[in-house]
Amino acid sequence: MDEKSSSRRSRACVRLATPLLVLVLAAPVLLLAAVAATEAPAGFDNQTNGFEPQSAMDADRAAFERAEQPADGLGPLYNASACGACHDNPVTGGLSQIAELRAGAFDGANFTPHTGGSLIFDRAVDASIQVRVSPLDNVRALRTTNNALGDGFVEAIPDSALLAIQAAQPPAMVGTVIRVPVLEAPGVTRIGRFGWKDQHASLLSFTADAFLNEMGMTSPLLPNENTSNGNSVAAFEQASEPNDPALPAAPNGAQVEAFVRFMRSTKAPPRDLLAAAGGPVKAGERLFVQVACDTCHTVSITTAPAGTSLNGGTFVVPDALGNKVIHPFSDFLLHDVGTGDGIVQNGGAATMNMLRTPPLWGLRTRTRLMHDGQSLTVNDSIQRHGKQASSSIAAWTLLNRVQKNQLARYLNSL
Helix, strand or coil: CECCCCHHHHHHHCECCCHHHHHHHCCHHHHHHHHHCEECCECCCCCCCCCCCHHHHHHHHHHHHCCCCHHHCCCCEECCCCHHHCCCECCCCCECCCEEEEEEEECCCCEEECCCCCEECCEECCHHHCCCCCCCCCEEEEEECCCCCCHHHHHCCCHHHHHHHHHHCCHHHCCECCEEECCCCCCCEEECCECCCCCECCHHHHHHHHHHHCCCCCCCCCCCCCCECCECCHHHCCCCCCCCCCECCECCCHHHHHHHHHHHHCCECCCCHHHHCCHHHHHHHHHHHHCCHHHCCCCEEECCCCCCEEHHHCEECCCCCCCEEECCCCCCCEECCCCCCCCCCCCCHHHCCCEECCCCCCHHHCCCECCCCCECCHHHHHHHCCHHHHHHHHHHHCCCHHHHHHHHHHHCCC
16 A cells, blocks of 8 residues: 555544544544554653564664764764764653754845855864854754654654645644655655654655764765865765765665664653643643644644555555554644744745644653743743734633643643
8 A cells, every 4th residue: 555545544544623523524434444543652661662673672772872983974063973862851762952053044035044054063073164153144043852752653644644634724724734855765755744844754864864964974865974164074074985884784874774763663752641630631631622722733643554655665654653543742734833943944935934833742851842942831832822823822811820720731741
């Protein structure tokens, strides 16, 4: 079964704010598909979701956590020496409060990234090539680390499910879909879902990008080093290129493929079940729907059936990831809620002030919220919303103090 052929089934598998209406309107065959879906395993326990055996996952997690050295290919420009340095709370693959910096210039009509790219690398193997924001860069933005736990399930969401969510959103709140290249399948595009700007759709593409841009390490998918303010850093590279070479058993690089296997094996972030059982949290859950937060922070989505071919035929959804109900609290679409960072990446000029709806699963593990980490409580975050979220914020302001606290307690149980 390919992604297109599963589109009708997936529409019934997406749970929106009115799940009863979806079931009433669905044809019997679609209802069967929804009933057949099972909950995705969730937990902060470093245990496999079944994608690969525990021993194999442990080995791949060790690779994810391992600190690289310049002799391995680290740098010359980089942000961290290991994936686990940023993705480690509360377990490997989670999030952190580490933020990266991006910059560029906006002249009132066009955005131009900083010379060499909008990402301003925090570290360099030599002080002479340190990248810094230019006085001409009048757009400066911080972005906190995203959670990677459960991303195998996110990759397995069919495009049709995201389109169904979009189609159900009211006109003023409709999310923007962008299709991005699948690096491992040249010429193929798919709906973006990874990164603050939805810049990637597959975990191989996402990982190769992070391998290069966060650790400065090249791979077959992205074999060219970044520059220092537009200048070559080849003279400072200590390892052969690509740093993670293609192998017969790992054409995309052994390390890149190990990182992908690890992320595909992780469980989804779990709820705080003890808190969720409480009356105030239950009341907050109802308020979450009442003020229409779930229009964008979609509570439940079902992944494509096992056997579905994705990413240009390079990935077939296995039983461990297929037909699983996840609760990401995101539609994985781009929205402008008035907090955009002004950076343009894959989506073109129209997406400059748009950001991917941040998944709220695992929210309770964050101490600094929103894309820039500048909000410290959920109420702080809510009050920053506007534009496409204006109607929800208007409804939230009408809640009394007790109700706002109930909503906050619900969000803090995620």
